[in-house]
Amino acid sequence: MSTAPSSISILRPDDWHIHLRDDAALATTVAHAARQFARAIVMPNLKPPVTTAELAQAYKARIVAAIPQGLRFEPLMTLYLTDKLAPEEIVRAKAAGVVACKLYPAGATTNSDHGVTDIRKIYPTLEAMQREGLLLLVHGEVTGSEVDLFDREAAFIDQHMVPLRRDFPELKIVFEHITTREAAQYVTETDRFVGATITPQHLLFNRNAIFTGGIRPHYYCLPVLKREEHRLALVQAATSGNPKFFLGTDSAPHAAQLKEHATGCAGCYSAHAAIEMYAEAFDKAGALDKLEGFASLHGADFYNLPRNTDRITLVRESWTPPESYPFGQADLKPLRSGEALPWKLAD
Numbered sequence: 001m002s003t004a005p006s007s008i009s010i011l012r013p014d015d016w017h018i019h020l021r022d023d024a025a026l027a028t029t030v031a032h033a034a035r036q037f038a039r040a041i042v043m044p045n046l047k048p049p050v051t052t053a054e055l056a057q058a059y060k061a062r063i064v065a066a067i068p069q070g071l072r073f074e075p076l077m078t079l080y081l082t083d084k085l086a087p088e089e090i091v092r093a094k095a096a097g098v099v100a101c102k103l104y105p106a107g108a109t110t111n112s113d114h115g116v117t118d119i120r121k122i123y124p125t126l127e128a129m130q131r132e133g134l135l136l137l138v139h140g141e142v143t144g145s146e147v148d149l150f151d152r153e154a155a156f157i158d159q160h161m162v163p164l165r166r167d168f169p170e171l172k173i174v175f176e177h178i179t180t181r182e183a184a185q186y187v188t189e190t191d192r193f194v195g196a197t198i199t200p201q202h203l204l205f206n207r208n209a210i211f212t213g214g215i216r217p218h219y220y221c222l223p224v225l226k227r228e229e230h231r232l233a234l235v236q237a238a239t240s241g242n243p244k245f246f247l248g249t250d251s252a253p254h255a256a257q258l259k260e261h262a263t264g265c266a267g268c269y270s271a272h273a274a275i276e277m278y279a280e281a282f283d284k285a286g287a288l289d290k291l292e293g294f295a296s297l298h299g300a301d302f303y304n305l306p307r308n309t310d311r312i313t314l315v316r317e318s319w320t321p322p323e324s325y326p327f328g329q330a331d332l333k334p335l336r337s338g339e340a341l342p343w344k345l346a347d
């Protein structure tokens with residue numbers, strides 16, 4: 001008879017997609033990320049966005065200043081692609097240690113107003129990235145009200161991923177926060193230059209979570225949660241051992257009053273208990289033995305960075321995170337606020 005393990009130890013994980021925000025918010029977001037992750041790819045969608053090497057370096061310094069004493073944490077910086085980001089800035093960014101640029105189709109998600117209006121406009125910049133070895137991170141949803149909200153990711157594959165792969169065959173692309181069977185299948189079938197991140201909420205929930213007993217704004221993020229068949233395909237991809245799939249929480253904090261609003265903001269905050277929620281999802285799939293690859297190996301390998309060497313331990317022990325956290329002057333309600341979680345990171 002096999003018994004479920006009561007704890008597991010894995011190499012320290014990294015988060016390959018996080019929103020830390022800025023200023024007073026960093027006290028909460030950086031502390032949460034640093035307690036579990038060694039490194040994180042920091043999203044550049046500040047207001048105004050991080051569009052130059054100099055802005056990225058200054059933002060990195062603010063993050064580093066917020067790391068709690070005694071913890072080690074390395075923020076990996078990204079630039080926000082606009083129609084005007086010059087190829088020369090890519091050279092400066094590379095020299096400044098920036099590892100990737102983020103493509104937000106204009107209007108696709110939170111703080112994407114400055115995003116790219118037509119990918120062909122940024123071809124010289126993408127060429128510079130391919131040459132300098134910077135990765136392209138994409139929010140893979142088409143915009144435009146004629147496309148159903150639930151179909152926007154699948155449409156992005158045909159309209160943008162396929163041409164991008166054809167025109168920049170050696171540009172490494174991360175299809176961020178994938179949410180559909182179509183995206184999982186595309187990433188599986190394409191060559192080694194394409195990887196994908198998967199969030200905890202897309203592994204644990206389907207779209208019913210947004211509408212259970214009333215509208216639940218804290219389950220609203222973009223790309224929006226999909227049907228159960230898509231969740232199952234994502235669990236399959238994440239637990240398959242395929243190195244193209246890796247951890248990226250897309251933890252995206254917003255003030256509670258802006259989520260509980262007539263036009264609530266998109267984004268789920270998961271940094272307070274991210275590795276615990278991934279452990280829960282992998283455990284439910286009977287695949288705890290695949291957690292380390294997904295959380296701690298595949299991302300570093302894809303980014304060509306060294307693997308971490310220290311370890312963390314997760315224990316099967318129920319705990320209930322606080323209902324909310326300070327977020328500057330506001331409150332931050334995390335994903336599953338007030339609920340008990342089955343896995344806990346040991347100190």
Ligand SMILES: NC(=O)N[C@@H](CC(=O)O)C(=O)O
Nearest residue numbers: 019109110221222252266267
């Ligand atoms: N995922 C989200 O719903 N929101 C993110 C932006 C993003 O990653 O698309 C945010 O910055 O709030």
Ligand SMILES: [Zn+2]
Nearest residue numbers: 109139222223
């Ligand atoms: Zn996004």
Ligand SMILES: [Zn+2]
Nearest residue numbers: 019043250252
């Ligand atoms: Zn994001």
